[in-house]
Amino acid sequence: MRQKSGQLQYLSVALGFLLLGLIIINKPFTPDAQAHVSEWDLNYHYDIGQPVTLKTIKDNLSGLTYHPESDHLYAVLNNPEEMIELSKQGEVIRRITLDGFSDTESIDYLGNGLFVVSEERRHRLVFFYIDSDTVSIDYAETQHVPLDWANDNNKGLEGVTWSARYGFFVAHEQPPKVMHHTMHDAEPQFDASRLNNELPFDVSDYAGISMLHDGDEEYLLVLSEESQSLHALNLQGIAVSSLSLKAGLLNLWPIMKQPEGVAVDNDGNIYIVGEPNQMLTLKRKTRLAQLTGKPHS
Numbered sequence: 467m468r469q470k471s472g473q474l475q476y477l478s479v480a481l482g483f484l485l486l487g488l489i490i491i492n493k494p495f496t497p498d499a500q501a502h503v504s505e506w507d508l509n510y511h512y513d514i515g516q517p518v519t520l521k522t523i524k525d526n527l528s529g530l531t532y533h534p535e536s537d538h539l540y541a542v543l544n545n546p547e548e549m550i551e552l553s554k555q556g557e558v559i560r561r562i563t564l565d566g567f568s569d570t571e572s573i574d575y576l577g578n579g580l581f582v583v584s585e586e587r588r589h590r591l592v593f594f595y596i597d598s599d600t601v602s603i604d605y606a607e608t609q610h611v612p613l614d615w616a617n618d619n620n621k622g623l624e625g626v627t628w629s630a631r632y633g634f635f636v637a638h639e640q641p642p643k644v645m646h647h648t649m650h651d652a653e654p655q656f657d658a659s660r661l662n663n664e665l666p667f668d669v670s671d672y673a674g675i676s677m678l679h680d681g682d683e684e685y686l687l688v689l690s691e692e693s694q695s696l697h698a699l700n701l702q703g704i705a706v707s708s709l710s711l712k713a714g715l716l717n718l719w720p721i722m723k724q725p726e727g728v729a730v731d732n733d734g735n736i737y738i739v740g741e742p743n744q745m746l747t748l749k750r751k752t753r754l755a756q757l758t759g760k761p762h763s
Contacts, residue, residue, distance in 0.1 A: 529572030530727035566605025625675035666705035
């Protein structure tokens with residue numbers, strides 16, 4: 467009897483140490499002792515909320531962008547092809563039909579009412595304007611630019627974001643990489659290979675992308691759907707921070723079903739949308755030194 471009691475006590479102590487070790491391993495990195503914490507340390511500066519269901523949207527919620535003039539978000543659906551204007555709490559404000567569009571995966575706002583949407587199967591960036599009265603966009607009245615590097619296996623244009631300085635950065639789904647595209651000769655050349663030579667984090671795909679602004683510095687925020695993670699990196703391809711979008715002691719349970727698009731507002735709050743109809747908010751805990759909004763011409 468004493469032998470069994472001793473074995474149980476030993477087992478209890480061993481399990482206690484094991485659980486303590488797992489807690490330490492899975493505890494988010496909070497570098498309080500550091501003299502300087504990166505402005506975009508996702509673990510240190512953010513509280514992760516609970517995903518909300520956008521009940522009036524049935525399925526295929528994909529890309530996301532922020533519209534600073536209205537302080538609203540704009541999402542895109544890929545079947546049926548629509549733009550959705552959202553409040554930052556996830557309320558549907560307006561639906562805009564994208565008539566003649568195909569397989570719309572991502573969206574970004576460029577300023578002055580101008581938006582860009584990517585079409586994955588057509589390998590195009592499509593440009594159009596909207597105002598407060600717009601209810602539909604006719605494809606025949608848009609401008610579109612082909613991206614000849616995109617492949618034909620529907621693993622291509624998963625995200626698009628714009629830099630006033632360097633042009634467009636496009637997230638390629640598989641293999642995960644960031645492609646660069648300029649629209650004008652005046653835009654400086656950018657060597658995108660430094661973003662892709664050696665990925666600074668271990669992910670299976672890229673599902674969304676957004677530009678971060680910190681004064682004169684620019685960073686990329688990339689979202690991985692299969693790896694259930696969010697990552698910040700600078701334009702030299704160096705990792706700034708990574709955040710798991712999983713919960714539980716062993717980080718085994720995804721917070722969202724299928725994260726697809728990401729955007730950042732002027733206060734540094736991060737919003738993620740995903741299929742079928744979810745939105746997750748990462749609330750900024752600390753004040754930004756600089757506003758994140760893009761400079762609009």
